[in-house]
Structure formats: structure tokens, C-alpha cells
Amino acid sequence: MYDIHNHVLPQVDDGAKGMRQSIRMLESAIHQGITHVICTPHANDHSNANANDLFNDRLAALNAEAAKLELPIEIGLGAEIMFGMNMQKVLTQPFGTLNGKGKYSLIEFPRQTPFDIIHNVVKAVVKWGYVPVIAHHERYPLAFRSIEQLIKLRTDGAILTMDAGSLTGQFGLPMKRHSRDLLSTGHIEILTSDAHDDDKQNFCLAAARDEAAAIVGLPTAKEMVTDAPRRIWNGEEWPQFKAV
Template sequence: MIDIHNHLLMNVDDGPVSEDEVLNLLHQAIDQGITNIMLTPHHHAGSYMTPKDTVLEKLEEVQKLIDDNELDINVHHGQEIRINETIIADLNRGFNTSLNDSQYILVEMPFTELPPFYNKVIDELLEDGYTPVIAHPERCAEIAADHDKLAELVNKGALAQVTAGSITGDFGEDLQETGLEMVKNNLIHVVASDAHHAEVRPFMLRKAFETIDEELGEEYSERLKDNAQKIFADEPVLVDGTARIR
């Protein structure tokens, strides 16, 4: 499996603070059957600024741990970028990065209200040849209350990523119901771990896909896994029909 969103880099955001914590997460990912991880620290989010050069530098620390411990897993660079009005300019100057320099860029919305410029920024990214992947829309209160707002973005060409812990119910019944409804209505295209710590915010991809199998059917989980592989390979993700607007 491929994981496109997590916080595995050490001492850059609210993820691990020691080599042991990073190793625990890596072992956990391997046990889940994850083969490739996009490392996506918070960027442009509150006090967290993690420019591309920092991501690449800190990725080398993780790679050394993998090599020294002979772990069978691969890591790649990325960012979780809080939506802002300078995303394109920052991409052009190398301050921002897409997922492993692909067309796909992980964009986070605020957890409460959407900013007035969010549609304009998504349009700019699409016009510039990027495919925005909206991180955990089920956790954005305004989108959770009105799925049409997400459907509008998806019908423009954006994709969306649900967090594994939302699907499993570990983040509460409301988020689980919202996440599963979004998957069912073709508003979600990929599941990611958003892992931070092996105990508090662990990798739960396997459990998430088992839940989707049980609640919606294996065809959903297989499509979501395939989409993650396509994002990793920088191939087009074909959306299954038009996102349903309620």
C-alpha cells in the first residue's frame, strides 16, 4: 500500500521527536503492508513552516534510519500545505513542493471555516497543471456540514483524501459517518494515515480498508488503493462518475 499523508519527519511539526519514535512508526507502517510513504509535514499552518529544502534535509535522516536498520520501506518528499494565497508563487520559487514533485499537491483546509479565497487558489492550481488533493475534508466543519462545497471542488478536478482514523471510528462516530458518506458519494479518492505517533496517532490503513469493505464493499477499497498507487506513480486518477451533490 501507498500512504500519501503522514507526519513522520523528526522535530519539524507535531510528529515524532526522537529516532525511536520514527522507527516505531516505520515498523508499524511495514506491519500494515505499506511499501511507500510520502512524508508530508505541516507547512504554512500556524507556526509550522517546513520549506522544501528542510523536508529534503529531514528526509535524509529518515532514510539513514531505514538504511541502518535494513527496513523494507521507501520514503518520498511532500508537504501538507495549509491553503493560502501564495501557493503557486511558492511552488515556482521552490519553497513549496508537490507530492514527490508530481502533479499532485496535498492541500489542507482550515478545520473551521473555509477562507474566502479557497476557490480561487484551487482554480489557480488546476490552471497551472497541478491536481490538488484536499486533505481530510471530513474534519473541516464547513465542508462536513455541507458536502456540496467539496463536490464543487471535485467536479472542477480536485481530489480528496480521507483520514484512516475517521473511517475506523477512532476519531468518533460523527467523523466516521461523514467519512463513509463521502466515500460512498464519490467525494473521496484516497485514504491516508495522517500518522503522527505509533501510539497516539498510528498508521491504521489496514483497519480503515477493512471498515470500508464491511460498510460499503470491496470495490470501494480497491479503487481507493489503486488511486493511491496512481498518485504515487504520477498517473491520472480517473474519478468514477460525477461527485454526487445532495
């Protein structure tokens, strides 16, 4: 499996607090069949070349430790970028696109962001030459009030993702129900761990895949944690979405 959204990079945000915790998280990821992770520390309008240096230093340290321990996992870099007025500039940083491929950007919004703003950001990011990957779409209640909203976002070039923990019940029963409903629309394309620690918010991609299988079927659920995120890891083209 491939995970394109997590906070396993040590001491850069509210994720892993140190190298030991990062390694425990990676061991858990490996145990459930994850072979590739793109670290996505939080970034915002203030994230600049200094942030890029910090992220890359930590990535080098994490890769060195993983190699020393012979962990069978590949680790790349990106960021989870909070929408802001300076976003176009932030996206040009090496961490601005996932796995440094210059193509896919992971973007998050404040929870109560209106649909029209998310839609306009999607269109702007596409115009700037990137593919917007929306982080945890289940957290934006104003942006999935109807199937039409989901279709508009995808038609205009967005890829919608869901956090594994939302499906497994990590954030409570209402969020779990809500996420199951959203998943059943067929418009969520990737499941991500959004792992923050080695405890309650750890990698839980295998459990989420199994939860998803009961809703969308096992082949689709598997694709959401393998083929689809692998395209992002490799920087391959995304299949054009056509509403039926």
C-alpha cells in the same frame, strides 16, 4: 499499500518527535502492508528554501536509518500545505508537490473554511498547473453540505481524501459517523494515515480500509489505499471525473 499523507519525518512539525519514533511508526506501517510513504510535513506561507533544505536533510537521515535497518519501505517527500495568500509560490518549492513529481499538491484549510473559498482555491491551483489533493475533507463541514458541492470540487479537478483515523474512530464517534456518511457518497478517492506518532495517531490504513470495505465494498476500499495513491506516487495522470 501507499500512504500519501503522514507526519513521520522526525522533528519538523507536530509529528514524529525523533528518529526512534519515526522508525517505530514505519515498522507499524510495514506490519500492516504499507510499502510506500510520502512524508508530508506541515508547510505554510512562510515555508521557503530553508524549509526545503530541512525537510530534505531529515528525509536523507530517515532513509539512511531505514536502509541500515533493512526496512522494506520506500520513502518520498511532499508537504501538507495550509492554504494561504502566498500558496502559489510555496507550490513551486520541491516539497510543494507530492513525491517531487511536480503534479499533485496536498492542501489543507482551516476547519470552518466556506465552500466557495475551497472551490476557488481548487480552481486556482488547477490553473497554476497542479492537481489539488484535499487533505481530510471530512473536517470541512461547510464543504460537504450537499452532494453537489462534492461534485463541483471533483469536476473542477480536486481529489478528495479522508483520514484513516476519522473512519476508525480516533477522533470520536460523531466524526466517525460523519466520515462514514461522507464515504458513502462515493466521492472520497483516497484514504490517508495522517499518522503523527507511534501511539494513538499511528498509521492505521489497514484498519481504515477494512472499515471502508463495509461501506463501499472491498475492491473500492483496496483501490483507495493502493491503485489511487500509487498514481500520485508515480505522478501519473488522474482519470477525468465525470458526474453521472
